[in-house]
Amino acid sequence: MEEKKVLERLQRQCARMEYCSSDIYRKAMKAMEGDEEAAARIVASLVEDRFVDDLRYATAFAREKSSLQGWGAVKIRFQLRGKGIADGIIAAALQEIDPEKAASKLDKLAADRYRLLKDDPQCRLKMLKALLSRGYSYDEVEEAVKRVMQ
Numbered sequence: 001m002e003e004k005k006v007l008e009r010l011q012r013q014c015a016r017m018e019y020c021s022s023d024i025y026r027k028a029m030k031a032m033e034g035d036e037e038a039a040a041r042i043v044a045s046l047v048e049d050r051f052v053d054d055l056r057y058a059t060a061f062a063r064e065k066s067s068l069q070g071w072g073a074v075k076i077r078f079q080l081r082g083k084g085i086a087d088g089i090i091a092a093a094l095q096e097i098d099p100e101k102a103a104s105k106l107d108k109l110a111a112d113r114y115r116l117l118k119d120d121p122q123c124r125l126k127m128l129k130a131l132l133s134r135g136y137s138y139d140e141v142e143e144a145v146k147r148v149m150q
Contacts (some may be wrong), residue, residue, distance in 0.1 A: 003038050006031040011046065011051050013027075018056060018057045019052055020057040021047060021054055054085050058085050059092070061079070061093070062093040070109050072106070073097065073136075076094065106136055111148050124145060128142070128145060
């Protein structure tokens with residue numbers, strides 16, 4: 001496909017939804033049938049024109065995953081690293097998460113899990129495991145479990 005057409009198509013996609021540079025690079029590579037130089041030029045153009053901004057993407061990703069899906073900072077950091085986002089950008093994005101809302105979300109998740117498991121002899125262990133899998137630190141999870149089980 002012609003480079004200009006691919007660029008225009010990706011600009012339209014980026015105008016509708018946030019993408020990180022690695023996702024756009026993969027899309028450009030596929031559209032350009034493996035031409036790495038053309039894909040790199042397309043991504044550079046999109047970044048220069050601010051269609052793609054890794055900080056903006058990471059911030060939106062962190063806020064969404066924290067507030068809507070109840071993910072903790074550990075899981076968000078892991079997912080963003082998997083997308084090739086730099087650690088400095090990830091740290092800045094994680095600063096945008098409201099700690100009070102995140103703690104409130106963790107407490108709600110813990111309360112929901114406790115209602116399901118309160119009669120189980122391994123309730124505490126299962127709660128810890130479930131909440132740790134959401135990407136919260138052990139200290140945060142332990143405190144939330146203590147509050148809910150009291």
